[in-house]
Amino acid sequence: MQCEMCGRDTELVISLIEGTELRVCRDCAKHGKVLRPVPSAPQPRKKPKPAEPASPEPEIIEVITDDYAKKVKEARERLGLKQKDFAKKLSEKEALLHKVETGKYMPSLLLARKLEHALNITLVEKHEEKHDTENKRRTETFTIGDMISIKKR
Ligand SMILES: [Zn+2]
Structure with missing residues (x-):
């Protein structure tokens, strides 16, 4: 002491x-x-770690599932619909549907929703986006370090 x-x-x-x-x-x-x-003083207690700042709500991003092509094709075939008929039902172009089913065209969220609804399948997955937050923290740390080095000058 x-x-x-x-x-x-x-x-x-x-x-x-x-x-x-x-x-x-x-x-x-x-x-x-x-x-x-x-x-005799008790061992100085280590300061409890400051509570992690309440992390902001993780950003939820919606992504089209990787196997959208297979899912669409299989679901359509299950319904016994031809690409042409199904495209008509969706009021989309057959060529577009063909591209989707062959994995050459990732449907937009809007189209994916339409397909989900028509086929009773899930194409849109929700992901929590956490990387952004970490990147921001790194940036903040860098900024503080930067400020200190500026002060030293
Ligand atoms: Zn003294």
Whole structure:
């Protein structure tokens, strides 16, 4: 423990100096009246880690599932619809549907919704986007470091 007067790291006593109880070393204690030895202090508790700042709601992004082509094709065939008829049903071009079913064209979210509805399948997956937050934190750290180096100049 450090003496509150001279800062020496040694055994301390509680001394009444100028009306104030101070934890001081034996040398400094001579300036006042020694009241009692400092009770063996409990190990200074480490400050609890500050609670993680409440992370913002993770961003939910909607993505088209990777196997959309297979899903659409299989679901359509299950319904016994020809590409042509199904395209008509969706009021989309047959060529577009063909591209979707062969994996050459990833449907837009809007089209995916339409396909989901018509085929009773799931094409849109929701993902929590967490990478962004981490990137932001890294950027902040960099910025603070940057500021410090600017101050040093
Ligand atoms: Zn001292």
